[in-house]
Amino acid sequence: MFLASHGPRDAPPVLLLHGGGVAGWMWDSLKERLRTDYAVLIPDLPGHGRSADEPYVSHAATVDELARMLAEAAPGRPATVVGFSLGAQLAIQLASEHPDFVAQVIVVSAQAEPLPLTGLTLAMLSASAPLARKRWFARLQARQLFIPPHLMEDYITTSTGITKATLLAAVGANLRFTLPGTWPAFPGRALVLAGRRERRLMRDSARAIHGALPGSELEIVDDSGHGIPLQRPVWFTDRVAELLRRG
Template sequence: MKFHEFGDKKNPHIMLIHGGGNAWWNYLRQARALSERYYVILPTMDGHGEEYAIPYVSTEATVDKLMDYINENCDGRLFALCGVSLGGQIVIELLSRKPDLVEKAIIDGSVCYPTPNMAKFCTFTFKLTFKFIFSEKACKRQLALMPKMLPEKMLYPKEMRDYYIQEMPLLPKETMVSVYRTYMYYHLKASLRDTKAQVMYWYGEKEMKCVKKSAQLFQSYVPNCVIYKAQGYNHGYLALYLPDEWLEIACKFFDN
């Protein structure tokens, strides 16, 4: 696991965790904006991006490594944790490990209860379509199609397009198979009820039902959790494509 760091280490620490199949640059624009006030940490999970050669194991194994980093480099505490999709599930597991780990947490579009049928479907579909999605030629085609499919405000800047082309084709098939096998069998831990963090659970209006159900289930464990529905948006749109909107909502939460 590799960590990219932005800002002054004397400032409050924030960790932003990317989703499955993505990498640290998922949150690059948010990190640069937040680094004026915070020390921002962007991990690259095993099996992803520059860490493609290290096998991805599970949500829990990833959190073991993140806890080691936090204990060694952040005195065992952060100001805030944020994660999208798989990254959000990792935030949930982190909250379960230590009640006072963070003051604030944002979980975005994550599943937090077992969905075995969805896991089997996603794994089967992914294996069939892998070379059509993650080859270098496929990634270039996807970037070329983005201006036709997304409004201008949601397009990647050149720097992120370059990272996309460089790192997405490196993703091993085994990484996503392991992600689906573990992400969609995750269940909430009883220790989550002890967290002292203020939490927001985001999801897009067009998300799958299992994500919306996950938000409600999480709130039953953490009653002070605020659920935010991003009107008109699909999975991960705020984190991946709309950093200014992400920052507006997140910073209000951080400052509250």
């Protein structure tokens, strides 16, 4: 898995996990804000961006690789983990299964209730997969994630480079995700975010994630859809920086 590192190597580590269909470039604004004071670690998840030649297999395999990555990049220094959408599910699973590596977690727009008829959804996705390689289709999808103009070419390159196998594996894992049984025992701090304009499922998921972890914080963000870090980059960057200062 490709990993980009920014900032002082011995500073407190911050691990940024992107969503499905995008890559580490989605964190450019946050990276620039944090890189002076933190060791910012930004992987391209399997099947995405500069890890496109490594197919996405499962959440479990990806989390194990992320844990190994933290052990090598920041030994003995638990990280703040920020995850969006697919990356937010991975952040929850990483914190639940490897709490020694995670000091606190920011969960942004994570689905935590499995959808019914997942098989049918994946069959429809499989049939339409060739569209993902079309620039015009990628531009339509970009609107749903609030991709800004200066990142549009990065998005199109990433989106059109995702294989059908990775698409089905990542989306399937996303749709079937449930909270790990060890999530309520995570000892670190957690902030759970969802946009008020997201689907009700996403807001309900945010409440379920918060409700399952005593002491966590929940914030439903006004005027935001599914794409808070890209839709409201200044607000989001300030919010993350604030949590890091408190920590």
